[in-house]
Every structure is written in structure tokens, then in C-alpha cells.
Amino acid sequence: MSLKAQLTDDMKAAMRAKESERLATIRLVLAEIKRKEVDERIELDDAQVTAVVEKMIKQRKDSITQFEAGGRQDLADIEKKELSVLTAYMPAGLSDEEVAAEVQAAIAASGAAGPQDMGKVMGILKPKLAGRADMTAVSAQVKKALAGA
Structure with missing residues (x-):
């Protein structure tokens, strides 16, 4: 079952179970997917839907x-609930060791010799790790590995 179909089924289940917070979050995701499909005149596949959820x-x-810094814990709590619903639709995350292994493999595959080759390495890693690892942390690992190369 595609991720989009799963979201639709979960929306129906949330309606039946009268889970209003979960329903609202799923509707937000589906609306964002629909907006992107209409804007770009395409049908999103699972990778693109995952990218929408990740965003x-x-x-x-x-x-x-921002809400916690501004002393608005009530709004932060709402966002945290939405975050927990959204994370359920992401693929299983990779461990730090698995990410490090992917970084080393990408560096070897691209033949990167230093920090100037970071774009090549990230170009290889982004499609593989999108949604399964924090790309900011991956970028930092790549930078550190290339600085030592």
C-alpha cells in the first residue's frame, strides 16, 4: 500500500474513532500533498510524500x-502532538553507525578528496538517506570526514 493510500485509510479510521487531533494532522498532510500535486501537475510517489512529511x-x-522560547507551552504541546502523528509515517531511522558507513561508502564511490567535493558526496547520500536520517547531522559527518581526508 502506498503511503498516500495509508494516510487516506488512517484519516477514515481517525474519523470513525473520533480522534480529532490525529484527524486534523492527517488532513494537513493530505492537503499539503494535494497542493504539491496541483502546483506541479504530477502524482506524488512514496519518496515525494515522505519528503512532504519530512518537511x-x-x-x-x-x-x-520557537514556542518554548516564547513561553507558549500550550502551543508547543499542540505541535508536539502533531509531530508524534507525523513521525509515524516516516521510514525507520538509521543508527549512527549505519549513517557513518553510508557516508564512508559515498566518499569512496565519489572519489572525494576534500571539503570541495562535499556536494558530490551529499548528492549520493541524499536519495539514499532522505527520511531515514537527519540530513543536517549527515552533512556534519560528511564535512568532518572530508576535513580529515
Whole structure:
């Protein structure tokens, strides 16, 4: 079953179970997917749907940080609930060791010799690790590995 179909089924289940918070979050995701499909005139596949969910997760994390800094714990709690619903739709994350192994493999495959080759390495890693690892942390690992190369 595709991720989009799973979201639709989960929306129906949330309606039947009267889970209003979960339902609202799933509707947000589906609306964002629909917006992107209409804007680009394409049908999103699972990788693109995952990218949409990943973007929404990043937005929620940023919002939580801002709300807590501003002393609005009530709004931060709402964002945290949405974040927990969104993370359920992401693929299983990779461990730090698995990410490090992927970084080393990508460096070897690209023949990167130093920091100037970071774009090549990230170009290899992004499709493999998108949604399964924090790309900011991956970028930092690549930078560190290339600095030592």
C-alpha cells in the first residue's frame, strides 16, 4: 500500500474513532500533498510524500523551539502532538553507525578528496538517506570526514 493510500485509510479510521487531533494532522498532510500535486501537475510517489512529511516534521520542530522560547507551552504541546502523528509515517531511522558507513561508502564511490567535493558526496547520500536520517547531522559527518581526508 502506498503511503498516500495509508494516510487516506488512517484519516477514515481517525474519523470513525473520533480522534480529532490525529484527524486534523492527517488532513494537513493530505492537503499539503494535494497542493504539491496541483502546483506541479504530477502524482506524488512514496519518496515525494515522505519528503512532504519530512518537511512538515522539520516545521513542527522549529515551531516547538520557537514556542518554548516564547513561553507558549500550550502551543508547543499542540505541535508536539502533531509531530508524534507525523513521525509515524516516516521510514525507520538509521543508527549512527549505519549513517557513518553510508557516508564512508559515498566518499569512496565519489572519489572525494576534500571539503570541495562535499556536494558530490551529499548528492549520493541524499536519495539514499532522505527520511531515514537527519540530513543536517549527515552533512556534519560528511564535512568532518572530508576535513580529515
